[in-house]
Each structure stands twice: as C-alpha cells, then as structure tokens.
Amino acid sequence: xxxxxxxxxxxxxxxxxxxxxxxxxxxxxxxxxxxxxxxxxxxxxxxxxxxxxxxxxxxxxxxxxxxxxxxxxxxxxxxxxxxxxxxxxxxxxxxxxxxxxxxxxxxxxx
Amino acid sequence: xxxxxxxxxxxxxxxxxxxxxxxxxxxxxxxxxxxxxxxxxxxxxxxxxxxxxxxxxxxxxxxxxxxxxxxxxxxxxxxxxxxxxxxxxxxxxxxxxxxxxxxxxxxxxxxxxxxxxx
Numbered sequence: 231x232x233x234x235x236x237x238x239x240x241x242x243x244x245x246x247x248x249x250x251x252x253x254x255x256x257x258x259x260x261x262x263x264x265x266x267x268x269x270x271x272x273x274x275x276x277x278x279x280x281x282x283x284x285x286x287x288x289x290x291x292x293x294x295x296x297x298x299x300x301x302x303x304x305x306x307x308x309x310x311x312x313x314x315x316x317x318x319x320x321x322x323x324x325x326x327x328x329x330x331x332x333x334x335x336x337x338x339x340x
Numbered sequence: 341x342x343x344x345x346x347x348x349x350x351x352x353x354x355x356x357x358x359x360x361x362x363x364x365x366x367x368x369x370x371x372x373x374x375x376x377x378x379x380x381x382x383x384x385x386x387x388x389x390x391x392x393x394x395x396x397x398x399x400x401x402x403x404x405x406x407x408x409x410x411x412x413x414x415x416x417x418x419x420x421x422x423x424x425x426x427x428x429x430x431x432x433x434x435x436x437x438x439x440x441x442x443x444x445x446x447x448x449x450x451x452x453x454x455x456x457x458x
Binding site: 274277284 | 451
C-alpha cells in the first residue's frame, strides 16, 4: 500500500489525450513538487516531468503535469504507441523526511 | 553524460546480509544539493524508496526498513554502498540507485536483480 494513490490502469488511442491522477496528503503533495516517472517495459524508470513544468531534455512537451491541493495529475497529449508503459508519481513527504512513490499506473495504447 | 551502475550479488540466502554498490560518473557527491538514493521494485510491483545519502553525509531511511538498512558514500571513488541485513524472500527485487537533485531522481542506473532463496 503506497502513500500516494494512483489508478492501476489507463488507456487511450493514438492521438488522444490521457490523464493519470495521483492522490496524497498535506504532508506530501500538499507541500511539495510532484515528479512523474515513466517506466517502459524491461527498463529503468525515467523522470519525465514535474508540477513546475520541468522536463529533461529530450522529453516532448506532450507530457505535462499539474497539482491542486493534495492531488496531482499527468497529462499526455497526442498519445503514441511508444508511450505505453508504467507511470509513477513521486514527491517528498515532510513527515517521513523522504520521498514517496505512487503504486503506478499501467498505460495501454489501444 | 551522467551514469550510475549497480553491482552486487544476484542471489543471497535467507538471513544473509546484502551489500550493493552504486558506482557513478560525471557528477560529484560533494556538490551541494546532490544526493544518491536506492529504490527497489519487486517483480510486477511498484517502486519503493529505501535510503538516500546527501553530499553533506545526511542520511535518510525508509521508516519501515530503517532497522535493516545502512547507506555510506566514498566520494573519492564515486561510490555509494547500501547494506540490508537479514534478507527475506520478500526482498527479492530489482534494486536501483539514482541521483537525487534536488528532490527528483533525475538519472537512474539500469538496476540489478537480487533473488533471495536458499
């Protein structure tokens, strides 16, 4: 049972916009930037975007993130087949004094 | 280009101690704000943060595993070592190290699979 709650699955067709939610509390999402990681099958996680719109070079701006109170979301527009994989939200928890992860959302491109 | 690589045993017996080494390049663990963390992922399951160490030797541990974990750094060798005592089969997982800067794991290693079995 993860500190942050994500839906187990999400799906969309190529070209669609999909969103993935992440719910937490006042000690974590409520006070801190939320990061999103993409894990493609058989690979290590990779940072893709955070809620102050920081994105590593090479990550397209089709990936965006937002936050409101104790919830955050990842949006992927212009969905592509290569976006299929697992997505994790993560943030700092002030009570635990360390990072916390969500349970992951498996994104399927139909 | 920043890289990190995990190394250590692929198989440990129950009750043994696991020692993993993260060797990194193109950044320094003496730079203010920089840290290195360990995260694991059991097969088919979610990511779980284990421990992290900062440039100033500040150390943080997952509360649920704190009594079993120890993290140290050797800045001259660009290495971070994680020790986990009393391994159980449920500790079977892929173990990743990643750079933390400032509060995002921005670069990850490829991971190393550790199986706990007799």
